[in-house]
Amino acid sequence: MNETKNQMTPEQETLIPMEEALKTAEERLPNFEPGEIIDAKVVLVRDDAAFVDIGGKSDYSIPLAELTAESAALAQEVVKTGDLIKVMVVRTEEEDKISLSKRRADERLVWLDLQEAFNSQSLVSGTVSGVVKGGLNVNLNGVKAFMPASHAVLEQTKNLESLVGQTFDMNILELDLAKKRVLVSRRKILEEERRKIEAEFFENIKEGERRKGKVTKILNFGAFVDLGSGIEGLIHISELSWNRVKNAAEVLNEGDEVEVLVTKVDPEKKRLSLSLKQIEEHPWDRAIKDFTEGAVYQGTVVRLEPFGAFIRLAPGVEGLAHISQLAEKRVNNPEEVLSVGQEVQVKIIKIDPSKRKVSLSLKQVASDREKEQLHAYLKQHQDQPFVQNLGDFIKIEQ
Numbered sequence: 001m002n003e004t005k006n007q008m009t010p011e012q013e014t015l016i017p018m019e020e021a022l023k024t025a026e027e028r029l030p031n032f033e034p035g036e037i038i039d040a041k042v043v044l045v046r047d048d049a050a051f052v053d054i055g056g057k058s059d060y061s062i063p064l065a066e067l068t069a070e071s072a073a074l075a076q077e078v079v080k081t082g083d084l085i086k087v088m089v090v091r092t093e094e095e096d097k098i099s100l101s102k103r104r105a106d107e108r109l110v111w112l113d114l115q116e117a118f119n120s121q122s123l124v125s126g127t128v129s130g131v132v133k134g135g136l137n138v139n140l141n142g143v144k145a146f147m148p149a150s151h152a153v154l155e156q157t158k159n160l161e162s163l164v165g166q167t168f169d170m171n172i173l174e175l176d177l178a179k180k181r182v183l184v185s186r187r188k189i190l191e192e193e194r195r196k197i198e199a200e201f202f203e204n205i206k207e208g209e210r211r212k213g214k215v216t217k218i219l220n221f222g223a224f225v226d227l228g229s230g231i232e233g234l235i236h237i238s239e240l241s242w243n244r245v246k247n248a249a250e251v252l253n254e255g256d257e258v259e260v261l262v263t264k265v266d267p268e269k270k271r272l273s274l275s276l277k278q279i280e281e282h283p284w285d286r287a288i289k290d291f292t293e294g295a296v297y298q299g300t301v302v303r304l305e306p307f308g309a310f311i312r313l314a315p316g317v318e319g320l321a322h323i324s325q326l327a328e329k330r331v332n333n334p335e336e337v338l339s340v341g342q343e344v345q346v347k348i349i350k351i352d353p354s355k356r357k358v359s360l361s362l363k364q365v366a367s368d369r370e371k372e373q374l375h376a377y378l379k380q381h382q383d384q385p386f387v388q389n390l391g392d393f394i395k396i397e398q
Helices: 002-006 010-028 102-120 187-204 283-290 363-380 386-397
Strands: 037-045 049-053 059-063 084-092 098-101 124-132 135-140 143-148 167-176 181-185 210-219 222-226 232-236 257-266 271-275 296-305 308-314 317-322 343-352 357-361
Touching: 037 059, 037 102, 059 098, 084 102, 098 102, 102 124, 102 143, 102 167, 124 143, 135 181, 167 187, 232 257, 283 317, 308 343, 317 343, 343 363, 357 363
Parallel strands: 143 181, 232 271, 317 357
Antiparallel strands: 037 049, 037 084, 049 059, 084 098, 124 135, 124 167, 135 143, 167 181, 210 222, 210 257, 222 232, 257 271, 296 308, 296 343, 308 317, 343 357
């Protein structure tokens, strides 16, 4: 009974080989959908095309135009025999009519990578390919993106040409797969880099240091100087020169290389105050070296005040003769004994370098002169009694 059950009719014996043949044929025939990305192995490369094995009974050719989006004269510049590559199925009419494209597969994979980077807010690498109105064209591994000028650099500049050809990390701001539109930015990265640079800079710089820099801007109230890495400090107009300055342009020009003194550091506000004039010795400090306390000098009255007279000893050096030091007699107003422009002999009572002040006396000059005259007279009449000598000297003076 079992033997009867296991016996096959001639029709059944004929059907089995046919099913096996169809199954074998299906295994040989690739079953791909248009737009599908599959693996392929390069088996032959000619000048104008590459032949690949995708697992079927035949090898398929990919013309040079479908190998790469880049400019290439020969297929050998793109692939070589033995390479494993990704290709896109473009059309599948029949087994022998399958069209493949490495170029389109590469582009699709790049878009998928960009989508993943956009969703995860990861950085992507791109090369600036050109300057256009409002910003830059960027090549993201074959995909064209746009970077607004305000997201390319931190400072305002019309010169973006220097960025062409450079490769940077960047963020994806917008991504539209349907419209094939990508908007990218370097701004966050640049701002973070700047924060690190500023933090390190302000941690190391100290007040009283001398630094070299370059003048970047000239304004009515002063000049800005770049001390490196785009960090600027201000030289106020009052710190440009020891002489009076009406406009910073009288002293500096944009692009000048200068040495400055750091006078104030404000890490919280990221501000630096600089001085150009304090790099040089103050004119007063130079001039006062020619004068000595206790000595008498010629001077010119330049100003009279109720409390005394200002007398110029040299250019940049003036001293004050207090009203009590103008004469031996009581003086109620300096104009009683002096006038502006009058040449006088004065004695330096005190020099105060820290305050750059000089105290003068006219009456001590007269007193010293009288003492010198008395000393000279007594020396001439040293053989006579002192009382007699002094009496004769007083008569002479009278």
